[in-house]
Amino acid sequence: MNKFKSIFYHLCRLLLGGVFLYAGVVKVMDPVGFAGEIANYQILPYRLNFLVAATLPFVEMLAGSLLMLNYKVRPASLVIGGLNLVFIVALSSLLIRGLDIDCGCFRPGAHSSATTALWRDVGFMVLAVVTFVGNKRRGT
Amino acid sequence: MNKPFLRKQLITLLRDAALIVALAMLVGMAVNIRLLWNIWSGQIPGSAVLNEPGSENEPLPMPISLAELSDLSADEVLLLDARHVDLYLQGHLPAARSLPWGEIESRLDDFRREVPLHNTLVVYCSGYGCEDSFLLAQRLMAAGYEDVRVFEGGMPEWRDAGLPVEKGQP
CATH class of the missing domain: 1.20.5 (Single alpha-helices involved in coiled-coils or other helix-helix interfaces)
Structure with missing residues (x-):
């Protein structure tokens, strides 16, 4: 049973790390396009869209890399959990306001509806919690 | 514990x-220091990209910032919305005319008859990665217009600044 738990924990860690590393890499190439996708949410003022577009992919890449390297797993999963929470709030606000836009989650222009993205982020949140708690139990 | x-x-x-x-x-x-510096100093996003070497022989439209544009009156400039007409109808800058980039070739002759070549034109689209305003401005310059500017922040920067937006036909 312990072996099963260990495999499950490592799978969650690698999957979550891989997804966030990928999400960061595909966005880092086109910060202006990503700023436009953030602007579609109509939450932030004009200039802040660019600041978020310039920095968020790097946070995703660093936290994702740390998870994959099995180093600083708890703080990295906490950061990813925090990001997911922000994404969930932003996507919920889209649904409440009835805005139909691309979520801007991965590659610019790859259309995902807000509902799909919301459920996906809930799944990532579960992975983040499993990774966080699993790492604590392992004491690494 | x-x-x-x-x-x-x-x-x-x-x-x-x-x-x-x-x-x-x-x-x-x-x-991204260069991009952020351009945004914070009020320059257009992607201006460095627009002024790449190799295009030196072609006249390039000058950028215009939100602050400069909002100081101008409707008598001084003609605003042109380069986006698809559906987006224009949903909301556009006050007194702007719709001239979608995709329709320029079919509408250019009529436009030239209506608008004198010495008029100042300001073209915008959806801001950020949108290139239609720049392409339309270049086409208008090639057609003989002397003073064509691009407001690259476009509709998002205008709207987010809390400035008035018109809907439907002007």
């Missing part, structure tokens, strides 16, 4: 998480 130990663990966890975010943000800002 005693409380001081848990508290120390929590502080370490939060400190490490904050360090991850801060380090990544610093790297992101350093990598």
